[in-house]
Amino acid sequence: MTDSTASRIERLREQIREHDRRYYIEAAAVISDLDYDRLLEELRQLETAHPELITPESPTQRVGDAAVDELTSVRHVRPMLSMDNTYSEGDLAAWAARTAKQLGSDEPIEWVLELKIDGVAVSLAYDDGRLAQGATRGSGLVGDDITHTLRTVGGVPLQLSLASPPPRLDVRGEVYMTNSDLVRLNEKQAAEGLPAFANTRNVAAGSIRLLDPKLAAARPLRFFCHGLGDAGGLPIHSQTDLFAWAVSVGLPVAPWSQAFPSIEALIEYGREQIEALHELDFEVDGFVVKVNSFQQQRRLGSTSKSPRWAIAWKFEKYEATTTLARIRVQVGRGGTVTPVADLEPVQLAGTTVSRASLHNADEVARKDVRVGDVLVVEKAGKVIPHVVRVEKHLRTKRLTKWSPPTECPECHTPLVRDPEGVYIRCPNMHCPARQRERIKFFASRGAMEIEGLGEKLVEQLVETGLVRDYADLYRLTSNDLLPLERDGA
Template sequence: MSEDPDLFSAISSQNQTLSTISPERLTSDQATFELERLATLIRHYDRLYHDQDSPAISDGEYDALVLRNRLIEQNFPNLTRPDSPSKRIGTRATSRLPKIAHSIAMLSLDNGFSDKDVGDFLDRIRRFLRLGAQEPVALTVEPKIDGLSCSLRYEKGRLTQAVTRGDGIIGEDVTPNVRVINDIPETLAGSTWPEVVEIRGEVYMTKAAFSDLNQRQSEENGKLFANPRNAAAGSLRQLDPNITARRSLRFLAHGWGEISDFPADTQYGMMQAIKSYGLPVSDLLLCCHSLDEMLQHYHKIEAHRADMDFDIDGVVYKIDRLDWQSRLGFSARAPRFALAHKFPAEKAQTTLLDIDIQVGRTGVLTPVAKLEAVTVGGVVVTSATLHNADEIKRLAVRPGDRVLIQRAGDVIPQIVENLTPEVNREDWHFPSTCPVCHSLAKREEGESAWRCTGGLICPAQRVERLRHFVSRTAFDIEGLGLTHIESFFADKLIVTPADIFRLHKRRDTLINREGWAEVSVNNLLAAIENRRVISLDRFLYALGIRHIGVVTARDFARQYHEWDAFSKMIGQLKSMRNILLPSLIETEEKYRKRVAKELTGFVNIPNIGNKIIQSLIAFFSESHNQSVVDDLLLEIEVKSVHFQQQSSPLAGEVIVFTGSLETLSREEAKRQAETLGAKVAASVSRKTSFVVCGKAAGSKLSKAEALSIPVIDEMKWQKIVKNNGHISVKTE
């Protein structure tokens, strides 16, 4: 999919609104929008970094984007996007170099940013493998070099192919260029190497070579490179190998891909074998046997980071035993047996100049700190997150205060400490009215956010809702970015979503607008016409209903298929709520719980709870919203959807695990089931397909027997997994 510059510009411009709210404080609706924004930003920066060797942000800022995406997905797993950066490794190569598919996917690594993250990583491994707290777990530790990933294929000891990572599935053929790198042998040393082996590592440039290269480039009026990594990437991806040969590139091995025979059964042993073949391996590679030993080596490498002649941005931990690596397996983008422990973010002091309040699509008032410009880790920072009114109160910040900021975990930096001593001066007060439409701002019970009550009369919310409506995962109207929406809204060409589909009636007006011409207008109108038919799930998401994200919209579409059926359900919900009156003996809390139980029971869709249902009722009970939807339906067609099931016989089945499993952990069993397309439920119900029972099973087993639901043991489950779901549960 080609990148939409207008969409990127629109989304990028919002980095001071939702991006200032910490992941755990986002609402479902905000999280959906934020994940869309992050996916677009990361895809854009990936293309610049991997394909054009021209990064627009620092590694720290990029890591912060990826981390924020990961944290939001952890808080809202049901909102994970199909194009999530967590499922993507790099970017599809688009240069003129030939493209080659990797025989085994060339994955990225998950990141950790603290000692606690490393401890959590080890704990997850112990749980997954069902290891006792005292059972030793060996891991290799080595520097994470900042270079360009490359896979070297050797057949019968001779180099036959070299491919960059690319998007992890398809990379670029750089074989002629790799042949001129002195660290990479044409023929492997010795005679014990496997018949086929892919050795993977990083092509990099030393700091000294980088300095010399930029000096030559300057003298010749050539392109100056931003850092050694970009210089290495640009040098390796030349069409002329003679240019590569003059760039003094190096190579450091850190793993392997396809291999016909394993010379060792541990990570450390494998790396020593690769070293014996004549490939460079880090001198700092160490096998550690405890968390303390791992962290000690991490801090040792960190202390000598500045003295190294090449850039590193952390260390990499890998489980040493290869059989354990195999059991742990891989996620969509990274191995579960490895972790990159990044070095900490840099901090700096500056002055808080002002606190700006911005209004998002759902009316949330978000405070953003305006800062006196300061450089943090090579990046000039002028703004930082303040999250919400509670955070401002906690920090006790006011314009004029001296503050400490850091770039870690958020898209823009965050204020971590107020350095100004307490003095007798007035606190800064969060506004009680919307700065855009001046409507009353309210804070709902149980929420930290203040919201504008102006709804669709608030210009900020209207523009944001229109922008959401045309976004990639909604109506996906190419060429209608934020700038155009703001301009059309200001001139009343687009006020409601339906107006977008009536723009063809204003064609002459559009052509006469500044910056527009007949060709650009025709392209926009054609793009709009191509979106007059939309699937039910995209339509529901496009409406911008609070708490209705991409995944939730898909769940409703999977259940109701057609708009008429969905609309009928909404009418029934509204009627049910109106007749469920409180009894004289009910408290308000009991009444709310009873209503919630009745309504969610009526809808009866997994992961659809009372909050989502109440949001739907509130949206469609508002006459203005209903008018907007009715008007829109006059211009478009909502097509029915039917989602295809996976090919495994277990696809769509509901499985419950109970009791203590002996050969695998509950997490591993769950992953096996999900890999086969099944759903794992926490409790037994009439929807349960069968129960897998371990030792000391309790009430779940009793309930399964009472409901006559099939029960199998752990051995039978393993047979089913081994045969890819093709053994009947009832087969003895």
């Protein structure tokens, strides 16, 4: 062996760590999977020739050889507490007021909003910057040792990028799976004649408790860091410090976290984010609201069950299960073509729901929604119901994968994809669907409310060619309208 072999090995490990960081933290891979695998393969070959240079932190060592016989218990250095819940903005504001009062009414407080990932809470112990132990939350005081499976989780660094790491660091976070990874995993399951997994949370919870790390490695799990059991004397003084630090040492953090000078500003931001939740490729069951300053957190302390400086702000969500009768595509007034789910009517939060949004073709693919599927639909806040997930374990027969249309369902013009690639649209300015939607928009909430101009009448007016634009509305005479059916218009 030469020095250059040792340094080549070290360089390869650093390169692979850097690519992992870019992939899991910045979500921006700079090399192809093939090139990544080549680096890993070169490292593996060098290590095979020089086994004395293998270290447990080498990226080749994520999957240990042996399965464990059983999971052993681990006592947490600091208890992993659970959080109080609230479902209303009023209760959240009341909690913030109580918290402020406890700290002294004049003291400024920063509030942090984080996504509450619907995954599995774990702790990771790093000794001298190296992953030494991973554990489930368990009772909060004692969990199960799952080091062997956590080593295989994407985004969990085996070694932190820290120049002078503390002797022990206790990192807290959430193991989860993305919706698109679940779709791919279930395709593999189906190809092997195995049953599909119901949802991302269940597969994450089951996978980290597997005894064989090879099986766990075949499940594409990921990790987000959201706390420290013990800062190990690092200069981290707040939740926002923690996020910046985590990213710098190679620990992924969830998107959208932000600090606010008032609870009102936080609530307003949270309300806006609820509308955008469907853009995320992982399941979220609410927000977590925390006091930003660690010093204030310490002064607030905990009850026996939960910290006083944090609360889960869960969504007032109503879920129902129903069957997807068909996927229809709708053309908006700007030409955007969106898939809509026609459902077997179901009661949801006191109303009958027979339609749900599927947002865009990518989302249909990501969630792998097929006609005939049993779906979980959800209504959060005032948002129109959307499809949360497919109950794939209930998929009995082979259902056909949905593919987006290539031409406009109304004018048959070939559809185009927008530059960002998410939406497809009908480029025809004179598309009857676009005209109809423009007039509907104009009649309902534009400059004027037009009495009696309902959806059905607009459809008839456009169909018969009486109206092509808003201006046509004013040229209509009662004689024009007489032959039209007026049922429910």
